[in-house]
Amino acid sequence: MAIEGTHIVQAAAFLGAGLSMGLGAIGPGVGEGLAAAKACEAIGKNPVEAGLLTRTMLVGQAVSESTGIYALVIALLLLFVV
Amino acid sequence: MEEIRKVQKRYCSIAITFAIFAGIIFFLFGLKPIGKGLILGTIFSIINFILMGETLPLKIGISRNRAGVYSFLSILSRYALLAIPLVLSIKLARFNIGATVCGLFMVQLVILTDEILHQFYFSNRKDLFFKPKKNRTKKLLWKN
Amino acid sequence: MEELGRIHQLIIPFFGHNMTFNLEVIVMTWIVFIMILAFGFFAAKNRRIIPGPVQIMGELFVNQLYGLTEDAMDKELGQKYGPLICALFLFLLLSNWAGLLPFMEEPTKDLNTPLSMGLMGFFIAHYAGIRAKGFKGYIKEYFEPIFFMMPLNLIGELAKVVSISFRLFGNIMGGSIIIMVVSHLTYSVLLPPFLNAFFTIFVGTIQAFVFTMLTIVYIAVQVK
């Protein structure tokens, strides 16, 4: 089993892609969960504004998800470009 | 402590009765290893349950970290005991491994089944998935 | 266990390219279409003041989904997008439940179906956004915090399609693979009926609802 330089680079890229997406999913996952938890609390206190609160929650979650999307982009770059 | 003893007596007797009945049925069908394994697993499961209850009050009155360390030690010592039937059933052909594992969870199964049966058949508390009977719940609240 | 990823395919050569059709998925999709059409026909056949059982089902269903849509948007837009949402939910629900019957498979088990549903929702949401805000206002949204955030906003929009369709696909596919593995292990004795009920009825319903809900909300976010 001859190990060449290009193979090692490719192997590192694949492993790195997996780790990038995996580790990058932890923070946004917990953060979005907290955002949704707070939104549920607010709806519990004031059910009349449920539609507005859900929209606000989604916008906040979309912003906090952007780090997860950066991780996705990096993983895809590592997979297909490197 | 009386409460614990009562609970233990109840669940352990149900578990061992069930295991012996099932074991006899397996014996009658000629599946000796399965019956033996079931009874062996259940006996050790009951010993584990009783030891768990005995060590429970010792955890009260100490800090959370010490309780964690204490539980870790208690788990390890109790599991050394639980390993005996597993090793026996792996090494000897007389005991069926799958049946032993089923026996090890007999107490847990009995607890869960008992709770579920109580919920639906043996009591008036049928309101898990239905609307609660209002007057009954109010009476409960008044009592306290 | 090798049948795990196998799909019956019809491959037709077409001017040097191979066109691939997933036969089961197409047939199952058509069966679901026919079921929806039959439901709609019988619900609306003879409408009366005192409704029959099928009409009651249809009315409840439509009322609930219109209510959901009007909650998320406003009254007028809710009336406009309600039919779409009803059709989407009914299609996904029946597709997810199709696996219950013997010799039938969920069309949503193939990635093509959820992805096309997700793309449809995506295009409708953006069309609604352009209609509501005008082209200039719509474009301006992408340069929102700072102007060079544009590519990331764009990826974020595309990631919505990926996440919404892969959520449905992953759940249904995962359920069917788990049922297959467990029935392989236990020789199809005890657990598979319960697992089948859990994954098909419960998870299928929830995922259909979540998909529909997210489509509504994406449209609502674009419109507001």
Add this chain to the structure above:
Amino acid sequence: MTDDIQVWVKVAAFIGGGMAMGFGAIGAAIGEGYTAAKANEAIARSPQISGDLFKTMLLGQAIAETASIFALIIAMLLLFADFSNVSTLTISIFLSSGLCMGLGAIGSGIGSGLPTGEACTGIVRQPGMKNRITTIMLAGSAIAQSPAIFALVTSLILLFVDFTGRPVSPTWAAIIGAGFASGLGAIGSGIGEGLVAKSGCEGIARQPLAATRTTNVMLLGMAVTETTAIYGLLIACILIFKSFPAAESIASSMALLGAGLCMGIGAIGPGIGEGFTAQSAVKWISRSESSTAQLTRSMLVGQAVAESTGIYALVISLVLIFVI
């Protein structure tokens, strides 16, 4: 050379068994420590019902220990396995199986300790509802065991599936990746489901009249929280049952290992996050009856969105398995 392999297989079995037992016991110990701390407070507040509290603790602990007994079974199977007929792949199978069960037992151990502790507090607050609270606690901790059951299924499949005839080079990575995917993936869901069950117990203790809808929403939230563990199991099954062609280069092995790690680690965060969401929703549903429908809806949407990073991890792992 065969002796050499046998030595390594033994080493792998001992390491695997040790990891299974160690991790499994740590999770259960943390959970029980939490329970003991809560029970301390409860007994200090009303010592006259300490019998009921001990009973609740005992039942809760008996159910909560299921995950670590699973770990014990896997450890014993590994330590006393048959070492006579082994190949190079057996090394990675034993390592992966132990790792999978050990990691998978952590989440459920911690998670099922949470409702038991909360049930002790709840019984002090509302002694009349003690049967109901005990039932909900038992149901919650039994459902919180399901990620550990997924990990157990993966370990057993790894131990009993016939891998002969598979090429060594990418298959070892697929096996270890499957262990990581299922084991790490179970942590987040286990803790998350524990959080949901905890707030279910709390809600029933605070608002006994709201018991029915609290229970229903709790079960719904737990079922949705479990999906990330199901993704982990899905990737593990694909990695185990798909036969990969032999490859000389290290790159394809690393792709499979990366797929497993990606799904496993990526499922932790969404699992805990979904647990937070459902916890808050259950808590507020028990307090305000009028907003049940809105809260259930927002809970489902919030959980679905919080899950999307887990889905990106699923996509990357599928790409790593099928495209590369």
